[in-house]
Amino acid sequence: xxxxxxxxxxxxxxxxxxxxxxxxxxxxxxxxxxxxxxxxxxxxxxxxxxxxxxxxxxxxxxxxxxxxxxxxxxxxxxxxxxxxxxxxxxxxxxxxxxxxxxxxxxxxxxxxxxxxxxxxxxxxxxxxxxxxxxxxxxxxxxxxxxxxxxxxxxxxxxxxxxxxxxxxxxxxxxxxxxxxxxxxxxxxxxxxxxxxxxxxxxxxxxxx
Numbered sequence: 001x002x003x004x005x006x007x008x009x010x011x012x013x014x015x016x017x018x019x020x021x022x023x024x025x026x027x028x029x030x031x032x033x034x035x036x037x038x039x040x041x042x043x044x045x046x047x048x049x050x051x052x053x054x055x056x057x058x059x060x061x062x063x064x065x066x067x068x069x070x071x072x073x074x075x076x077x078x079x080x081x082x083x084x085x086x087x088x089x090x091x092x093x094x095x096x097x098x099x100x101x102x103x104x105x106x107x108x109x110x111x112x113x114x115x116x117x118x119x120x121x122x123x124x125x126x127x128x129x130x131x132x133x134x135x136x137x138x139x140x141x142x143x144x145x146x147x148x149x150x151x152x153x154x155x156x157x158x159x160x161x162x163x164x165x166x167x168x169x170x171x172x173x174x175x176x177x178x179x180x181x182x183x184x185x186x187x188x189x190x191x192x193x194x195x196x197x198x199x200x201x202x203x204x205x206x207x208x
Contacts (some may be wrong), residue, residue, distance in 0.1 A: 012038040014062065017055050024110050026056055026117075041190065049071040057120070063103065064124045070096045072128075075136065082139050083149070084204065087198050094165045094194040104166045133158070137140040140205075143165050149205045 016037035020029045031052050035045040049055040074092035075085050098102060110117045137154040144151035168175075168190065176183045183189045 009038070009040055013040060013045055013048060013055070014058065018059050018062070021056060021059050022100075022106045025106070026052075026114065029056075029075075031055070060120060060124065063100075063156065064121075064128075066100075067096065068128045071132065075132065082143050083202070086205070087202065090161050090165065090198050090201055091194060093161065094190075094197060097165060097169050099188055101169050104169045108170065135162075147207060150207060152205055157201070160204070161197070161201060164200060168193050 001080045010186045013034065017029075020034045022035065024030075028078070031045055032042055034055070038045070045055075049058065070092050071089060074089040077085060080088070106189050107121070111121070136157075139147065140152060140154055140157075143149045172183070
């Protein structure tokens with residue numbers, strides 16, 4: 001088998017596995033279904049990933065790396081002013097969820113149904129999160145001392161951002177029926193929600 005075919009097959013399996021795990025969770029996902037969607041044999045899937053557990057861990061790793069890259073690209077550019085970087089970070093995080101709307105519910109369901117998964121997620125996230133927290137906190141403290149923004153704990157700030165951004169994707173199908181025409185156009189609703197979230201956070205941190 002050529003190296004190109006190997007990469008192609010691995011990518012096809014990962015894409016099919018991501019959809020399977022995100023829609024059905026770990027317990028409901030079936031490797032036979034993943035192999036069928038990827039267009040490979042069941043034996044080939046196990047050749048690359050050995051076990052369902054290993055394939056699941058690859059999906060977790062891939063997803064967390066995507067989140068890390070998105071947040072670091074948005075908030076980790078020291079050449080951008082802090083306020084603009086925060087706006088970009090909020091928007092980029094929201095856009096990531098627009099592209100992957102099943103992601104929030106997937107993580108929530110996995111942690112609730114299999115609490116032992118929390119350790120896996122914690123191990124993958126903690127180093128990245130602590131570095132991001134420390135760097136942002138230093139910049140926020142300096143900006144607050146200059147009177148440019150309100151002083152705030154960066155952990156509280158990021159919790160507010162995640163809460164505002166994630167809720168619409170977790171609750172969309174439950175909230176939509178009671179919102180009338182507000183959510184009739186999904187794209188328009190999400191674009192408005194993104195702008196609203198940025199405005200809410202900016203009002204919290206920029207001195208009035």
